[in-house]
Structures are given as structure tokens and as C-alpha cells.
Amino acid sequence: MRVAILADIHAxxxxxxxxxEDAARQxxxxxxxxxxxxxxxxxxxxxxDLVRDLGxxxxxxxxxxxxxxxxxxxxxxxxxxxCFRREWELLGPERRQWLRELPMTLQVDGFTLxxxxxxxxxxxxxxxxxxxxxxxxxxxxxxxxxxxxxxxxRVFRRVVTKLDELVPDHLKLEANARYxxxxxxxxxxxxxxxxxCYVVHDLEQGTVTFRRVDYDIGTTQxxxxxxxxxxxxxxxxxxxx
Numbered sequence: 472m473r474v475a476i477l478a479d480i481h482a483x484x485x486x487x488x489x490x491x492e493d494a495a496r497q498x499x500x501x502x503x504x505x506x507x508x509x510x511x512x513x514x515x516x517x518x519x520d521l522v523r524d525l526g527x528x529x530x531x532x533x534x535x536x537x538x539x540x541x542x543x544x545x546x547x548x549x550x551x552x553x554c555f556r557r558e559w560e561l562l563g564p565e566r567r568q569w570l571r572e573l574p575m576t577l578q579v580d581g582f583t584l585x586x587x588x589x590x591x592x593x594x595x596x597x598x599x600x601x602x603x604x605x606x607x608x609x610x611x612x613x614x615x616x617x618x619x620x621x622x623x624x625r626v627f628r629r630v631v632t633k634l635d636e637l638v639p640d641h642l643k644l645e646a647n648a649r650y651x652x653x654x655x656x657x658x659x660x661x662x663x664x665x666x667x668c669y670v671v672h673d674l675e676q677g678t679v680t681f682r683r684v685d686y687d688i689g690t691t692q693x694x695x696x697x698x699x700x701x702x703x704x705x706x707x708x709x710x711x712x
Contacts, residue, residue: 473498474580476654476670478505478619479532480522482558483658483708484514486667487521489686490657497671497682503579505619506532506586508570510551511659511704513694515558518658519566531573532586532619533595538567550701557698580674583616597621601634604651608634615650615679617670623662624655624670624681642679652679665711 475494480487494502504527509515522529537547537555547555559567575592577584588596588603589610597620598604604627607616624639630648644650655668662668666683673680692705 472500472580472674474672474674475499475502476505476584476617476672477502477657478586478617478654478669479507479622479656479659480504480518481507481510481534481656481658482512482515482518483667483686483691484512484517484521485688485691486658486684486686487518489684490667490669490682493682493684494669494671497680499671501580502527503577503584503617504529505584505617505654506530506573507534507619508532509538509558509562510534510554511700512691512708513698513700516561516566519562519570523569528577528579528584529573530577530584530586531570531575535570535573536593536595538562538571550704553701557700578613581613582672583611583613585616585618587618587620589616595620598625598627598651598653601627601636604636605629605634607651608649611649611651614644614648615652615672617652617654617672619654619656621653621661622656622659623653624668625653626679627651639681641681644677644679650679655681659708660711663711665709 589607608629626637626639628648654670657667671680695705
């Protein structure tokens with residue numbers, strides 16, 4: 472079985488649809504989502520409905536976590552606050568409740584899903600180096616854990632007590648190793664590559680493969696501008712930052 476692992480869709484319908492088409496071509500028979508379905512782009516409702524209707528395993532991201540009945544806009548990043556003000560009304564109470572009630576972590580088919588980190592996952596820590604990864608690996612019960620949050624694909628590996636970082640490309644999983652893997656971002660990459668990023672996990676072959684997918688960035692950018700969101704969000708998409 473091949474599983475498509477998607478993180479940080481961030482309301483980018485064009486990127487999501489392109490990734491789903493690519494995943495089908497790769498023979499993926501199931502999918503899982505690492506949170507942050509909403510924010511930054513213009514199609515929050517469409518992305519939430521698509522993922523929910525398909526019945527994927529989904530964990531809660533920090534954007535979903537902030538969808539309380541009385542959002543604290545004053546303590547948010549100003550750009551994020553603008554996105555939340557728009558999306559809070561568009562999503563409606565039923566979708567907001569579904570998003571808020573997503574689990575923080577899940578184990579699916581022998582691997583783990585989390586949005587940020589396994590150590591104090593509700594603190595939304597950014598895993599940016601070996602020390603951060605080591606903290607999560609200490610709590611990891613499965614061989615592989617997939618996460619997102621930073622929008623940058625990375626692979627951390629622990630063999631006994633040794634920690635190292637691998638190139639995020641095509642990995643053959645070693646039986647004596649554990650892996651903490653950032654699946655990158657479908658809808659808002661930040662590693663300098665504007666193409667949508669996701670991961671294919673082949674359970675039978677014991678492999679993890681990173682995929683980059685072109686999509687219609689121009690349409691996504693026009694939707695951002697037309698919706699009244701900050702133009703800088705459209706500019707960042709084309710630069711992958």
C-alpha cells in the first residue's frame with residue numbers, strides 16, 4: 472500500500488488538486504493529512520470539504536487550533552489575523568467545530584502523524600535541527616513519524632543514540648532506525664521551491680519518497696488578490712518562501 476502524506480495545504484485548492492492527481496499516478500491508495508488545511512490562501516472551505524469528504528486521517532494544526540469561538544486576533548501575526556477574520560465567517564460553526572476537534576496525534580498503519588512535534592505538541596514547536604528532532608524522537612513509538620509546520624521538507628534519523636539528518640529525496644527505511652520526517656508543504660512551500668511538496672510512503676517496500684508537483688500558481692495568486700488578502704501572500708507563493 473502506498474500512502475500520500477500531505478501537510479500544510481493552507482487553503483490552496485490548485486496545489487491540493489495537483490498533488491492528488493500526482494498521488495493517483497504514483498499508485499497511492501490512501502492519504503493522510505498533517506494539519507493546517509486553512510490560512511494564507513483563498514480556498515479554505517473547498518479544501519476542508521474535499522479532505523473531510525474523502526475521510527482521510529487528519530491531525531490538528533495550529534491554524535485549526537486557533538479557531539475558537541472568540542479568536543485572539545491581537546496576539547496573532549497580523550497576516551495570520553487577516554486570514555482568520557475572513558475564514559472564521561466563511562467556514563461556519565460546523566466546519567470550525569470539526570477542525571477544532573481534530574486529534575493532536577494519530578497512529579495510522581504503523582506510523583505516526585503530528586503537525587509540529589511529539590514533545591508538547593500543543594505548544595506548536597518548530598523542528599529546525601537535530602536537538603528539536605531528538606526531543607520528538609524520544610516520545611516516538613513507531614518507526615516513522617511524519618510532521619509539518621515549518622513548510623520545509625527534512626528527514627531526521629536516529630540509530631540507537633546517534634542522530635543525523637538525511638537529504639529529503641528517496642529513502643529506504645532501515646530496520647534499526649527511527650525517522651522523524653517533515654513532509655514539506657502542499658500549499659505554501661518555504662524552501663525556495665514553489666512547487667507543491669508531499670510524501671509517498673510505500674508500506675510494502677519500506678520507502679519514503681518526496682514529490683514536487685507543479686500547479687497553477689497564477690490562479691491561486693489571483694484568488695488571493697480577489698479575496699482581499701495581502702498581495703504579499705501571492706508574491707511569496709511564486710518564490711517558495
